[in-house]
Amino acid sequence: MIVRSTTILGVRLGKKVAIGGDGQITFGNMQLKQKAVKVRRFEAKKNEILGGFAGAAADALTLFGKFEERLEEYSGQLQRAVVELAKEWRTEKYLRNLDALLALMDRKQSYLVSGDGNVVEPDGPVIAVGSGAGYAQAAAQALLSCKVSSPREIVERSLRITANICIYTNQQITILEL
Secondary structure, eight states: OOOOSOEEEEEEETTEEEEEEOOOEEETTEEEESOOOOEEEEEETTEEEEEEEEEOHHHHHHHHHHHHHHHHHTTTOHHHHHHHHHHHHHHOHHHHTOOEEEEEEOSSOEEEEETTSOEEOOSSSEEEEETTHHHHHHHHHHHHHTTOOOHHHHHHHHHHHHHTTOTTOOSOOEEEEO
16 A cells, blocks of 8 residues: 555654654645644553554544554553454455554554554554655654654654655644653
8 A cells, every 4th residue: 555645653762652743634646734633642541552644534533443442442452452453454344445554652562553454563663654654764763873862852853854855744743742
């Protein structure tokens, strides 16, 4: 799936976590909206989780709803909720064609989830999805190597760099923190 719609970037340093996304919504080669919010906070059983999406907004919001149900069902266990969401997304006929990628993270783990059943836990402290993911991830890795110690600052600076390179990413950034 080629996602040309946004950039979502999450960074974890120690017990600090930040996830951010740009606000641009495109339809083909047109910009439709500049200030969309594509990141959100989930709270379940004393576990705070941050999420972001790339792809079709309605599809992603449907999947966020399903994720929230799984999170409640599995008492806030991120890994279990993510795996069960991926299984349901892949096997349920009405969910199978939803077009989105999800990035989900808490203070300990990060996951990328797609509709083909893939659940990927990145090796390092950076997670990214969307058209500008490669640019944002590279910028975040560079800032990490420069010893920038604030996940929020890394996310913000990386997304701004990405917006200067990726035509599907803009400077209207929303950032959430744990």
